[in-house]
Amino acid sequence: MPGIKKVVKYGLLLLLALFFIFPLLWMISSSLKSEESIYQDLNSVQALLPSFQVSEWLTSYVELFDRFDIFNYLFNSILYAAIVTIGSIVINAMAGYAFAKFKFFGRNFLFSLLLAMLIVPVETIIITQFTIIHNLGLVNNRLAVVIPLIANAFFIYLFRNFFKAVPDSVIESAKLEGAGNWAIFWKIMMPMSKPAIATVGTLSFIVSWNDYIWPLMILTDAEKFPLQVAITNINSTEPVYTNQIMAILTISTIPLIIVYILAQKYLLQGLGSSGTGQK
Known part of the structure; x- marks a missing residue:
């Protein structure tokens, strides 16, 4: 049996x-x-x-590259995803470290407020987000695509839990050796948080790579479009060929598969760890 x-x-x-x-x-x-x-x-x-x-x-791929500037769209997507990935790791790690190890007035309240943001759908704040970007004069600017995606409540929560499980004695020992908060963060905490870094890096890359609505709203110049927005243009440009649409969809999927395969080990550790890098 x-x-x-x-x-x-x-x-x-x-x-x-x-x-x-x-x-x-x-x-x-x-x-x-x-x-x-x-x-x-x-x-x-x-x-x-x-x-x-x-x-x-390769016929459909050759015809696709002949009809559209795919290399430019790929460059834009890779640029946006790289900036968002690096920015997410650095900014959210610093915020998570502050919530985990610094004691300041209103820390618990601010963290609770941060967690409450997790239940707010992105679609409900996208108009406000657009208004802020417009007031900053960043409409149709590449920075407008990446700035809203860098800070993320879930990533801060993940880093905070990871750093919180690191014993305070590690930090105290480093301070006795003369290390400041900045040195402790970069030389001790960040190297210990590889699973969290891989998790945040992978998820932020996927979010940026698949982002469609926000770049479509904020960009007006087709040369700045990421691949996901360009796919819509390709799908609506006559004549429309199914094999070429499948080719561009395949191209857009390959980087996600590669990133997941490379980060799979650390991704599973990061989502399943308690904060010390150990399962």
Whole structure:
């Protein structure tokens, strides 16, 4: 009986995995075949397979790059994601360290207020956010895309919990050696928080890379569009080719897969750790 239960469990997990992988397989395979083949194979297993003619595999990608400035859109997305990722790690780590180890008036109240912000949907404050950016004169500015994404209540919460579990004796010992708060933060706390850094870095990269509504609202110059906004333009520019749409979607997905694979080990530790880097 235990053997049968194990087979059933893994069988169900396999079916669930296939259910989630199916759209990804169809997207990639559709980008590697001609427009006609996509609709011809739609009702068969071949829909999940690339073209049997290897010469057709890169045709949609070549045509896509010929029609649109994909390299510029990729550069914009990578630039925005890199700034948001680095900024999120630094800013949220400093805020989390302050909440965890500094004692100041109203600390608990401010932290409770910060946690309350987690239940506020982003859509409810986006108009206010736009008004602030407009008053700062940053509309259609690249800075306007990244600034609202850097500070994040959840990331501060994660760093705060991580730093809070670090014994105060570690900090006291460093102070006895003559280290200041800044040196302690950079040379002791940050190296100890690699799982939290990887978690925040990965999640902030994903948030920035997938961000669509905010860049669409704040940018008017198409040359500054990130890839996600550009996809909408590609999808509405006649003539529209399904294989080219699948190609650009595949291109936009690859960096997310790479980042997750590279950070998977630390990501799991960061989400499951108690604050010392240990599970």
